[in-house]
Amino acid sequence: MAQIGESFVSNTWKRVLIVMSAFFLLYAITYILDPFSPSVKMFFHRSIGEILLDLGTTLIFCIGVSETSIYIGKRLNKVLSWTESPVRRLLAEASLNLFAVFSIHLLIALLYIFITNHDQKELVLNFSLEDTRWFVVSTMIVGVIVTINTGNYMINNWKNEAIRATELKQIIIETELQSLKFQLDPHFVFNNLSVLSELILQDQQLGYDYAENFSKIYRYLLVNSKKNTISLEEELKFLDAYIFLLELRIGQGVDFDIDISPSERYLKLPPLTLQMLVENALKHNKTLRNDPLKIRIYSAHKNLIIVENTMSPLELNIPSSGIGLKNIERRYNILKGGKPIVYQDEKIFRVTIPLIK
Template identity: 50%
Template sequence: MVFVPFAFVLFYLVSFLLDPYAKFWAEYSQRNFWNLLAEWCTSLVFCFLVSEASIFIHAKLNRSLPWTDRPLKRLVVEALFNMLAVMFIIFLNIVFIICIEKEDLSAPSSEDIKNLMQWGVVSMMISFMIIAINTGSYLVSNWKNSEMKVTEHKLREAELKQASVEAQLNSLKLQLDPHFIFNSLSILSELILEDQQLGYEYSERFSKVYRFLLVNSKKNTISLEEELKFLDSYIFLIKHRIGSGITFDIDVAPQSKALYLPPLTLQLLIENAIKHNSTNKNNPLTIKVYTQEAQILVVENSLALIENQNLRSFGIGLPNIMSRFELLKGKTPEIIKTPTTYKVVVHLMDYEQ
C-alpha cells in the first residue's frame, strides 16, 4: 500500500511531462468534479493493481530466483512478468471503462491510440520504478543481513579464540606445574634404572603428551580418534605415577571415532576426576570412557571424594568445556551424579570447526 500514493502521483506527473499540450490536459480544468473524482478513483485502483502486482512478482522471484544467484536472468524475468501484468491490468481497465461508459467499439482514432500508448509507457515506467525501489530495498536489506552475519561470525570467532586460549592456559598450567614435571621425571629416572626399555617408552609417551598439548590446544575441534590417541599416552603416564590406585576402561565404538569434540576434553575430565577423588589401591578410582550411541560419549568415574572437596569446585576445566561446546553451537555436556558415580555425557559433533 505504501507504493500506491507514489504510483498515483507519478502516473499524472509523467503523463503530463510526456505530452503537456495534449487535448486531455487542455480540457482537464473544464471537467466537473464528479467526473474528475470518478477518474481519480479509477486511476487509484489502477495504480494499486500495478503496485501490488509488482510487489507480488518481486516477492515470488525473491524465493525462486534471488538476485544473488543469477542477476541478469532475474532482471529479464522480473521485467517480462511486470510488462505482462501491466498489459493485463490495462486491458481490464479498458474493459471496465467501456462497460461503465457504454462506449461503442468502433475503430479507435489516432488520439485514442496515442493516449493508449502513452498510458502503457507511463504504466511501464511506474512498474519499473517500483521494481527499482523493491530491488534497492532488497539489496540493502541483504547487505545489512550479510554484515550482521559477518559481525556475529567475527564475535563468535573471538569468543572461540578466548575459550581456546583458556584451554591452552589450562594445559600450559599442567605443562609448567613443577609437581607434575618433577613426578614424571622422577618416575622416568627410576624406570631407566630398573627397565631401560620401559623408561624409553615412558619418555616417548611423555613427549607425545606435551607435543599434543602444544599443537592441538589451539584448535577448536579435533576428531575423537586423535583425542583417544593422546589419551592413551596420558593414561600411560598416570598409571605409572599413581599405580594401582586408578583403573581405566576405554570402550568407544569405531563409528564414533570420526566425530569431533573440543581438544583436551577427555584429559580435562580425567584430570578433574583425579583432582577431586582419592586414588587408593585398596579402593581404586575407576574411570570409564565409553559410547552409548554414535554421538554420545560418557566419561564416568567412581566417587571417593577427598576430604573437604565437593563437586561444585570444578576449577576452570569443566566450565571451559561447557563454554566451548556452547560457542561451537554444539549441545553442552550433561552431568549425572549418583551416590557412587559421577558421569559427564558429551555430545560429539559430526563436523570439524
C-alpha cells in the first residue's frame, strides 16, 4: 500500500508540474512571439474580474490539454507501441492531440462567450488574429507535453526492461542450477547406471536404447538450460527420453498419457517446464504397481496444455520447496507469456501451462 500511495503522490505532482509549466509557457511564448499585441498590452489594464477569467480559462485549457495528452498516450501505448511502429505512433499521437487542442479551444471559446456575453459574430471575425496565435502557441505547448510524456514513457520502459533482463538472468541461473543439480544428483546417476548395467547383461538392445536416452537427457540439459524458451516439440522429445528411463526404473508404478495437438508443437515454453512438473508429481506421490500414479499431459483450448496427476500422497510427506513451480511461474511472468494456473483437490493436482507464440 505504501508503494501505491507514493506512486499516486508522485504521479499527481508530475501532472501538476506539467499543467503549471504549460500555463506559464503559454503566456511566455505568446509574449515572445508578439510583445506588442493588443492582448499583451491591455492585459493589466482590464478589470480584476476579466484578468481572473482569462487566467481561469487558460488554466482550464492547460489542464484539459495535458490530461487529454496523457490519456491519449496511455491508450496508444496499449494498441500502438513506440518500439513496434514509431512513425505510425508519432502520426497518430500528433493527429489526435491536434484534434484535442482544437476541440478544447473551441469549448473554451464557447464558455467565454457564455460567461462574457460577447457577440458571436465579433468573436468569429477576431478569430483570425488573436485566436489563431493562441492556437499556434497551444499546439507548441502540446508538442512540449507530448515530448515530456513520451520521454517519461521511454525512460520507464527502459527501466522496466532493465529490471526484466536482470530478473530473467537470475531465473536462467536458477534453471541452470536446477539442471546441474539434476545432472549431478547421485541418486539419479546411480539408479540409472544400475539399471543400465542390469539391462546390458539381460538385453543388450534395450541397454543400448537406455544409454541413448540417458545421453539425450544430458545433451538437452547442456544445450537448452540457458535458453529463455524452447519449442514444445523439443521439450516433448526430451520428456520422452526422461519417461523412457523412468518406466524402466519404476516399472508399472507410473502411467503416462500424452496427447498433444500437432498444431501446438511449434509453440514455445520455458525449457524443463514439463520435466519439473513430472518430477514434482513423482516426488510427492506413491508409485505402486497395483495402483500406479497416473500423469496426463494433454492439449486444452486456446494454446494451453495441462499437466495433471492423480493424488496418492506419500505416507512420509516430503516438504515441498516449491522451487520448480516458482521457477516456472517467475519465468512466465518475466516472459509475459501468460500465467500458469494451479488447481488441486483430493484426487487431482493440475497445472495449466500457456504456450508462447
